[in-house]
Amino acid sequence: MNSLPNQNQANQTHSEQIPPKMNHGGHELFDSHEIIAGMINVLDQYMIFRSFMKDQTLIDILDRQYSFIESQYNLIVEAFSTGQKPSGSTGVYKMTQTHDVIYGIKPSQPKKPNQSLNDVKETGLSAHMLGLLKSEASLIGMAASEITNPVVRRVLADTIPNFIEMSYEVFLYQNKHGYYQVPQLSAKDSQAMTQAYVPATQPVQMPTPKSSQMLQ
Numbered sequence: 001m002n003s004l005p006n007q008n009q010a011n012q013t014h015s016e017q018i019p020p021k022m023n024h025g026g027h028e029l030f031d032s033h034e035i036i037a038g039m040i041n042v043l044d045q046y047m048i049f050r051s052f053m054k055d056q057t058l059i060d061i062l063d064r065q066y067s068f069i070e071s072q073y074n075l076i077v078e079a080f081s082t083g084q085k086p087s088g089s090t091g092v093y094k095m096t097q098t099h100d101v102i103y104g105i106k107p108s109q110p111k112k113p114n115q116s117l118n119d120v121k122e123t124g125l126s127a128h129m130l131g132l133l134k135s136e137a138s139l140i141g142m143a144a145s146e147i148t149n150p151v152v153r154r155v156l157a158d159t160i161p162n163f164i165e166m167s168y169e170v171f172l173y174q175n176k177h178g179y180y181q182v183p184q185l186s187a188k189d190s191q192a193m194t195q196a197y198v199p200a201t202q203p204v205q206m207p208t209p210k211s212s213q214m215l216q
Helices: 003-010 026-050 056-082 122-144 150-176 187-194
Strands: none
Touching (some): 026 150, 056 122, 056 150
């Protein structure tokens, strides 16, 4: 009966016993590959999108984001392959769009799939950019919660806010040009929604844990 725990312990290794380069769990390796491949996909898609763009403002956004994502890609690859602190910092992405959001719905033509490449416009291109950025931010966020290598986890965690900022920049561009319209509830409904919660101020009475039961 006592041999099973000892046998299990013989098959276990603590992270401090593993070289940094090999300090990865199996699940982490698959997630990291998906994240890195996703960043390559964003960069490749950006390159394709650029060939269709005419609006210089969107081109400038794409170019700045491409350069920043590429720098983040290099840092993540370095940290992932070495298991150690990369040579550079993740930095902070700084957008140029103002934070002013236009509310309300303005009549527009119904949307439909493009019938040819001639139909590809900034409306769809910016929507694709936003979708790619949001997907990568979500993927990194989910994976970073379970990354075993502390350096890789920190690099990925620091990357998430930057992808959120880039997503927000594209959203603001879309909103400014009427591609992403933002409806509002009535003042009465908005107030009801924002006042639906109150702070927890009373002392909490936590339940007493039950006694642990010995496994038979």
